[in-house]
Amino acid sequence: MSCALPAFAAVSQTDPAPPFAVLMELTHRCPLRCPYCSNPVALDAASAELDTATWKRVLDEAADVGALQVHFSGGEPCVRKDLEELVAHATEIGLYSNLITSAVLLDRARLERLQRAGLQHVQISLQDSEAAGADRVGGYKGGHVKKLEVARAVVAQGLALTINAVLHRHNIDRVNDVIDLAMDLGAGRIEIANVQYYGWALANRAALMPSRDQLLAMDAAVRARLPELAGRIVVDYVVPDYYARRPKSCMGGWARRFMNVTPRGRVLPCHAAETIPGMEFETVHDRSLSDIWRDGPAFTRYRGTAWMPEPCQSCDHKEEDWGGCRCQALALAGSADATDPVCELSSAHAEVAVLRDRDAAALEAEWRYRGV
Amino acid sequence: MNALTPHIGETDRLRLAPGVMLRNDRRRGEWMLMAPERLLVLDEMALAVVRACVGAEVADVAAGIDRLTAEYDAPRPEVAADVLEMLTDLRNKGYVVT
Numbered sequence: 001m002s003c004a005l006p007a008f009a010a011v012s013q014t015d016p017a018p019p020f021a022v023l024m025e026l027t028h029r030c031p032l033r034c035p036y037c038s039n040p041v042a043l044d045a046a047s048a049e050l051d052t053a054t055w056k057r058v059l060d061e062a063a064d065v066g067a068l069q070v071h072f073s074g075g076e077p078c079v080r081k082d083l084e085e086l087v088a089h090a091t092e093i094g095l096y097s098n099l100i101t102s103a104v105l106l107d108r109a110r111l112e113r114l115q116r117a118g119l120q121h122v123q124i125s126l127q128d129s130e131a132a133g134a135d136r137v138g139g140y141k142g143g144h145v146k147k148l149e150v151a152r153a154v155v156a157q158g159l160a161l162t163i164n165a166v167l168h169r170h171n172i173d174r175v176n177d178v179i180d181l182a183m184d185l186g187a188g189r190i191e192i193a194n195v196q197y198y199g200w201a202l203a204n205r206a207a208l209m210p211s212r213d214q215l216l217a218m219d220a221a222v223r224a225r226l227p228e229l230a231g232r233i234v235v236d237y238v239v240p241d242y243y244a245r246r247p248k249s250c251m252g253g254w255a256r257r258f259m260n261v262t263p264r265g266r267v268l269p270c271h272a273a274e275t276i277p278g279m280e281f282e283t284v285h286d287r288s289l290s291d292i293w294r295d296g297p298a299f300t301r302y303r304g305t306a307w308m309p310e311p312c313q314s315c316d317h318k319e320e321d322w323g324g325c326r327c328q329a330l331a332l333a334g335s336a337d338a339t340d341p342v343c344e345l346s347s348a349h350a351e352v353a354v355l356r357d358r359d360a361a362a363l364e365a366e367w368r369y370r371g372v
Numbered sequence: 373m374n375a376l377t378p379h380i381g382e383t384d385r386l387r388l389a390p391g392v393m394l395r396n397d398r399r400r401g402e403w404m405l406m407a408p409e410r411l412l413v414l415d416e417m418a419l420a421v422v423r424a425c426v427g428a429e430v431a432d433v434a435a436g437i438d439r440l441t442a443e444y445d446a447p448r449p450e451v452a453a454d455v456l457e458m459l460t461d462l463r464n465k466g467y468v469v470t
């Protein structure tokens with residue numbers, strides 16, 4: 001159905017509530033080569049990255065649109081020599097700064113400079129509880145030891161530390177060790193993050209998917225510890241999608257809480273949105289973040305509930321899970337317009353289990369490292 | 373609550389956790405605790421509790437409860453029960469630490 005008065009209809013809509021945070025992927029460059037990297041398979045070249053002045057303007061626009069926090073991410077954001085300058089600018093205009101990092105390029109002196117610039121929080125990824133496994137997954141020798149050293153320096157300096165532990169077939173059995181390690185490091189929070197299968201991870205799914213038995217053991221271990229961990233460390237944990245019966249509220253709902261800016265300046269509703277064919281993405285050179293947030297075609301495409309097919313449309317949970325993840329619907333059901341097949345009400349749900357069990361059984365599968 | 377994680381008590385001294393700050397967002401007209409990758413919007417009561425009971429300048433939680441009891445002219449036992457529950461919740465969510 002077409003609207004007789006599209007222009008009028010557009011301007012009469014209420015503006016959406018402002019985003020909570022803007023994720024700035026300063027670069028796709030990274031010394032690590034994790035096979036589940038969330039960056040797109042086609043990486044932006046260093047020469048295509050936005051320059052310092054443009055990132056500062058984008059920070060101004062993030063404050064203008066009403067975002068409260070900025071996540072400096074990548075790639076590895078510490079490869080950017082202007083990171084301190086960007087953090088200082090964010091602080092100056094009242095944005096709260098998070099650094100999402102592999103930590104292998106950080107040292108005490110740079111952490112001190114970043115703290116002086118106003119950085120509040122450092123999130124460090126760990127690939128395993130043990131150096132051998134961690135360095136193999138990251139494809140970076142000595143990385144694990146370096147991460148632990150930097151994590152301790154973060155806490156010693158009084159900055160908030162989050163440990164992001166990514167779980168898959170090769171380390172999921174050590175979830176208790178990972179939690180112990182995060183507590184030993186003095187982290188205030190741990191994200192127990194089971195691999196999400198987009199981009200690189202989707203290509204490597206057969207080499208990463210844990211078995212049902214592994215999953216159940218991990219889930220039981222985490223749940224058994226949650227009461228003891230309350231008040232000691234904040235635990236962010238969700239059941240991994242491929243073993244779940246209901247979809248997660250991806251990004252807190254499409255274009256409801258986050259904006260993502262890629263190294264070359266494309267503005268996305270989520271970091272994997274570029275996998276969806278036929279989407280039209282604007283860049284920071286086209287319009288302001290406020291304009292793009294309000295009515296950019298990629299943002300309005302799946303915002304709210306009007307786009308939803310059945311069974312979402314008549315579902316009581318539609319404003320809780322917002323229809324799940326669009327990129328996952330594309331990857332598993334062949335269409336980003338579909339109900340997320342992770343939902344047991346989706347007609348494609350049974351196929352998720354078939355794919356999952358097939359990949360979980362492919363024990364000889366080897367991953368392909370992230371690379372250029 | 374389970375036995376392993378004690379409730380906040382009146383003799384505890386609380387401060388905001390690393391990376392947590394009290395902010396007023398003028399655009400939204402709300403007070404909030406800004407924290408790593410998240411935030412908590414405070415209603416009037418929660419704001420009063422945080423101001424009275426959290427921070428280096430507060431002797432202990434008991435002193436904060438005394439202040440709130442006087443300010444709100446309410447029975448102390450009721451104020452104490454509500455305040456300790458709220459502070460325990462804030463501690464468990466990582467916004468304040470002992």
